[in-house]
Amino acid sequence: MDAIKKKMQSMKIEKDNAMDRADSCEQASKEAKRRATKAEEEHADLCKKASQLEMELKKASEQLVTTTQKLEEKEKALLAAELEVSTFNRRVQGLDGDLEQCEDKLLHATQKLDKAATAVDDNDRMRKVLENRAQQDEDRMGKLEDELKNARTQAEDADKKYDEIAKKLSQVEGDLEKA
Secondary structure (H helix, E strand, O other): OHHHHHHHHHHHHHHHHHHHHHHHHHHHHHHHHHHHHHHHHHHHHHHHHHHHHHHHHHHHHHHHHHHHHHHHHHHHHHHHHHHHHHHHHHHHHHHHHHHHHHHHHHHHHHHHHHHHHHHHHHHHHHHHHHHHHHHHHHHHHHHHHHHHHHHHHHHHHHHHHHHHHHHHHHHHHHHHHHO
16 A cells, blocks of 8 residues: 555656646747747748838839939930030031131231232322322323414414415515516
């Protein structure tokens, strides 16, 4: 009986130990379930966040593609603008060279024009001098013509008088011979 009591006591201790273990296992199971629930909730949250992040990644990728295309277009436009600027710079340099040549030609033309203007002024003065001389010569010729007319008139008058006097002389000589 002692053996049975001991056995019973040992079984009771085993039972108490088993109950304690069962309680601790139950407690551990509850804790594990709670952690599992929490982990599932966290997993659901993380899945939700992952899907949101995937959507945001997709949007960001689309924006990146769009921005990259815009950037490439802008770079092409920049290259075209730089090419156009360099073309304009070459054109401006060419025009500067043409401008310098034109300025040189203008300077030479201006100098020639100044010489021509001086020559025109000299010729104009000479023309005025010659016009004055011509006018004086015409005035002198007019006077000489008047004098010539007067001299002819006097010569004609003198010829008429001579003819009259010659007639009178021949009459007088004829009268003298008769007498």
